[in-house]
Amino acid sequence: MVERVTLYRAPTTAADADAIATWLRERVDADVTVRDRFLDRHADDDLAEAFARARVLDPYERETGNEMLGIVRYEERAIDHPERAGGVIYDGQQVQRALGARLPTDERSLDHLHVPLLDRVLGTWGDHDKRWHKRVNVLGQPALLSVPGLFEAPAKPEAYYQEQQRHAMLSGDAPPREVLENQVDGEFLVEDDPRTTDVINGYVLQAIEYLATGSAFCDDERCRLHNAHRQPSVIEAQLRDPAFCETHAERYG
Template identity: 70%
Template sequence: MVDNVILYRAPSTVADVDEVGDWLEARIDAAVTVRDRFLDVHRTETLAERFAEARVSSPYERDTGNTMLGIVRYEERALENPEREGGVLYDGLQVQRALNSALLAAERGLETLHVPILDRAIGTWGDHDGRWHKRVNVLGQPALVSVPGLYEAPAKPDAYYKEQQRHALLSGDTPPREVLENQVEGEFLIEDDPRTTDALCGYVLQAYHYLETGESFCERETCRLYNAHYHEELIDAQLRDPQFCTAHARLYE
């Protein structure tokens, strides 16, 4: 049984983790506290190298990691100045193991759930198609929730990718994501979206629900516990009423 949930702020993002904590505490029996950035609170001497080992080098290569001195130095700078980090995908399971080992032994038990809100993109390897997939969260201890993943992991509307291909054919290059987002109509979240905090609430609840019940996700698309694969689904599940399916409403409303 989860008695305590500890959320960790992501100061380089627009996510208001204190607001997420208030939302969560009103719905669960566990005590909820909010701490500063996980990578500051639980910094270890080997953390930069562990992140270097978790770097994904190619979307289609299972092996990860580059521990050359320059890469480790980059990761050290990213720990000190998180606003300078970006454009790197990390193996979420490797990062999870690294952060678990950084926890204090007294807080590592499953009665205390740690949820770092991260400013880094994380992914998991898909054995079914031989490629990496970006994720919003990786459940377990600690449960990772990625703010960039909220914008980048779910697939955008078809019009987005058609416009991307059209630009590539005309110019020979892919335009910046920001340009496409401004040109394509459709419902999807963009970087620094004002709906970020609200959308993250459901993903944090998924982390608690998994550790408390063993159930990973809900199959109903209109429930906060649904694992959305498309932005339209994410918006339906996280930003529209009802917040929960009938079964999970009994637990969390």
Template identity: 75%
Template sequence: MKRVTLYRAPTTAADVEAVGDWLDDRIDATVRVRDRFCSLYGDDGLAETFADARVLDPYDRATGNTMLGIVRYEERALEDPERGGGVIYDGLAVQRALYERVPADERTLDHLHIPVLDRVVGTWGDHDGRWHKRVNVLGQPGVVSVPGLYEAPAKPEQYYKEKQQHAMVSGDAPPREVLESAVDGEFLVADDPRTTDALKGYVLQAAHYLSTGEAFCDESGCRLHNAHRQPGVVAAQLDDPEFCPRHADRYRV
């Protein structure tokens, strides 16, 4: 792999330039940052593609609702990402759609593309017959989901209880500081100031996979570890050391 191109996220919580600088210091490839992928390469068919990739039922493998109203919603979400949300998309379908829109002369295995998206993506689990939210989908391109960072790894059970109780009383979601004081254990929430630092490891996972074929690291304290719970995300992505001994040697730490 000779080149990595990152694409800016629609959310200001994710500083993709900072992620790119961090990645550039750790891999033997040229790292560049471009504007939002969907802004650069979106076309008239992209909204319908997203509509067709919608997960309709968490326990049904089938996806897609391309009724006119849904396609119009997706068009608005592409134009103004703040208007989107609350939808899960088939991550592999999104990955295929974005690959088809990468410039033809850049669709090579030595040039990895990593769009950082505002969409929640998931993959189907044959083992339990349901969809699972993901922070990233490895491959070409390597898809990274900002809301997936907050939603995919499970939070402590008390978090959901406190959030529900607060909503019943006030009618809205509690502020992050309220949840942190009420719930034992660390976790990430929407627009968390630690978002950029946490995303670094998930972007590196995409580069590592394309370079080595290794998906994730089994060591829980390594940035290449795929944690399934929020405390594990904090430990892997935000605590020291950054890498296990094997991957620290590879990534110049």
């Protein structure tokens, strides 16, 4: 049983950890608290190297990591100045292990869930298709939630990719993301979307459900515990009524 949930802020993102905590307190029987950024609280001299080892080097290569001095220096700057970082995918499970090892010893039990909101893009390796996949969350202890992953991991509407291809055929290069977002009709989230916090509520609840029951996801596409793989499905699960299927409404509604 999860008795405590600690959220960690991601100040460079649109996610409001305090608002998420308020939402959770109305739905879970646990003590929910908020702390400042995880990497500010628990960074040590070796954390930059841990991030360097977790770097995805090629979307189709399982091996990760580049510990050249310049890369480690970049990771040091990214820890100290997260607003200057970006464009890198990290092995979410490696990052999870690295952050878990830096939790205080007396806070590692499974009845105290830690949820760092991160400004990093996380991925997991797919054995079925031999490639990396961006993820919104990596469940377990700690449960990692990638805020940029919310915009990048779930596939966008088909019209988005059609417009991308059309522009490339006409101009010979890919259009800026902002251009596509303004031209394409459809339901999808964008960077700094005002709906970010509301959507993340459901993903944090998935982390709690996983630690409490061993199962995080719901088959009902209208439920906040549904593991949506496309942006329109994320909108449907996280922002549309009803918030939960009948089973999970009894627990969280």
